[in-house]
Structure formats: C-alpha cells, structure tokens
Amino acid sequence: MTSAPRRPLMAGNWKMNLNHLEANLLVQKLAASLTEKQLTDVETVVLPPFTDLRTVQTVVEGDKLLIGYGAQDLSAHASGAYTGEIAGSMLAKLGCTYVVIGHSERRAYHDEDDALVNAKVQAALANALTPILCVGEGLDVREQGGHVAHCADQLDGALKGLSAEQVTKVVVAYEPVWAIGTGKTATPDDAQEVCGAVRSRLAETFDQATADQVRVLYGGSVKSSNVAAIMAQPDVDGALVGGASLDAEEFAKICRFPEHISG
Numbered sequence: 005m006t007s008a009p010r011r012p013l014m015a016g017n018w019k020m021n022l023n024h025l026e027a028n029l030l031v032q033k034l035a036a037s038l039t040e041k042q043l044t045d046v047e048t049v050v051l052p053p054f055t056d057l058r059t060v061q062t063v064v065e066g067d068k069l070l071i072g073y074g075a076q077d078l079s080a081h082a083s084g085a086y087t088g089e090i091a092g093s094m095l096a097k098l099g100c101t102y103v104v105i106g107h108s109e110r111r112a113y114h115d116e117d118d119a120l121v122n123a124k125v126q127a128a129l130a131n132a133l134t135p136i137l138c139v140g141e142g143l144d145v146r147e148q149g150g151h152v153a154h155c156a157d158q159l160d161g162a163l164k165g166l167s168a169e170q171v172t173k174v175v176v177a178y179e180p181v182w183a184i185g186t187g188k189t190a191t192p193d194d195a196q197e198v199c200g201a202v203r204s205r206l207a208e209t210f211d212q213a214t215a216d217q218v219r220v221l222y223g224g225s226v227k228s229s230n231v232a233a234i235m236a237q238p239d240v241d242g243a244l245v246g247g248a249s250l251d252a253e254e255f256a257k258i259c260r261f262p263e264h265i266s267g
C-alpha cells in the first residue's frame with residue numbers, strides 16, 4: 005500500500021521579533037498575498053513569540069484565514085510553580101496547532117538536552133500540538149563528517165518512548181546550525197542527505213509506513229531564491245524559515261514555491 009503524498013509545510017519562525025501589532029499586520033499581509041488554492045496546496049504556518057499568539061488567533065479566526073500558527077517552545081510540565089514557563093494546554097487553548105521543540109538556539113542558549121526535548125515532545129503530543137522537532141549539527145561536526153550520525157542521535161533521543169502512531173504526528177526539521185541566519189545555505193544535496201537519513205532512521209526505529217508519513221523540513225537561510233531547489237529533493241517536505249519569514253511578501257513567495265518549480 006502506498007501512503008498519501010505528504011502535504012508541503014512552510015513554517016515561519018519569527019524568533020524574538022515583531023510585537024503583537026506588527027504580528028497582526030504581517031499575518032494579514034501574508035494571507036492577502038496567497039490564494040485559497042496556494043494556502044490549501046501548501047500548509048502555511050507562523051510561529052510568533054508567545055505575546056503575539058492571542059492577536060494572531062484573533063485575526064486568523066476573525067478573518068477565517070487558512071493560516072496555522074504555533075509557538076516556539078513550551079514547558080515540559082503540565083502546570084504549577086514554573087515561573088516564566090508556558091504549558092502546552094495554554095497554547096492549545098489559544099488555537100495553536102504547532103510548537104517548535106529543540107531549536108538549536110534553545111539547545112545552545114538554554115542548555116536543552118535530548119531528555120528535555122523528549123519531555124517537551126511528549127508534552128506537546130499530550131495537548132494535541134504538532135511538535136516541529138529540530139535536529140542539526142554544528143560546523144565542527146559537519147567538518148568531521150559526523151552530521152548524519154549526530155542528527156540520528158538527536159532524533160533517537162527526542163523520540164524515545166514514543167509509539168509509531170505518535171511519531172506520525174511529529175514534524176522533523178533538519179537545521180544545520182552553520183546555515184542558520186548566516187546566509188550560508190546547505191546545498192539541496194546536503195539537505196537531502198540528512199532529511200533522507202532522518203527518514204531512514206525513522207523506518208529503522210519504527211517502520212517504513214510511519215517514516216513515509218512524517219514530514220521532514222529543511223531550515224537554514226531559506227529564501228524565495230533557493231526554496232525551489234531545496235523543495236525538489238525527495239525527502240524535503242517543507243521549510244522552517246527564520247529571517248525571511250519576517251517579510252510577508254518574501255515568505256509568501258517561499259510558500260508559492262511550486263510556481264518557481266513549474267517556471
């Protein structure tokens with residue numbers, strides 16, 4: 005039995021940019037730049053800071069926009085005395101459907117390790133949020149040729165204890181740290197090598213049908229000028245876009261990537 009084709013996903017990670025007023029404008033501009041068909045063909049998602057989420061919910065629900073949204077992190081805990089943390093249930097209540105987990109910036113600046121990433125993946129799934137699980141190697145690992153093994157290890161750690169059925173609900177984003185915000189994009193072959201290896205690892209650990217359902221994104225200096233070549237790779241199902249997602253027209257162009265492919 006062949007599985008259904010994976011729907012492309014373009015997710016804009018705004019990081020710590022844009023206040024709620026700017027968020028409102030960007031989401032409206034983005035929606036106006038894409039047709040209903042484009043938004044149906046390519047799932048389009050924004051990932052604003054926590055403080056923007058209520059505003060994004062209001063505009064998306066009020067105008068019935070075909071744009072999804074989510075958060076950039078969540079707590080591993082369900083509730084309680086965890087000052088500064090945000091629970092998955094709070095995100096779900098705001099209509100979030102996605103949450104980024106294990107971004108390299110959280111791993112590097114907040115010491116998030118695989119065990120914490122795993123706990124956060126479980127917390128997301130417990131609240132019906134789709135984790136966008138980030139894996140990726142630094143330059144030193146890449147230069148030593150250890151990138152595939154490194155990403156496979158991060159994947160194993162993050163998915164520990166999950167059932168195959170739970171794994172089908174996860175999106176994996178391969179983000180080589182050396183390509184994030186540097187303008188230095190991985191080549192389409194580099195992206196395919198690791199995205200393909202992620203899928204193979206999922207097939208080994210779970211089964212091929214599960215691996216075939218999981219969407220694997222590439223992230224790292226994706227722009228409208230390079231998205232088509234990256235999306236042409238068989239195991240790349242979308243992109244996690246940072247800087248370029250802060251400009252509505254540029255992000256819309258990225259979401260319109262099938263047009264660039266068909267010329």
Ligand SMILES: O=C[C@H](O)COP(=O)(O)O
Nearest residue numbers: 017184185224225246247
């Ligand atoms: O989450 C997004 C990535 O970190 C990529 O960021 P970038 O597109 O600014 O390189």
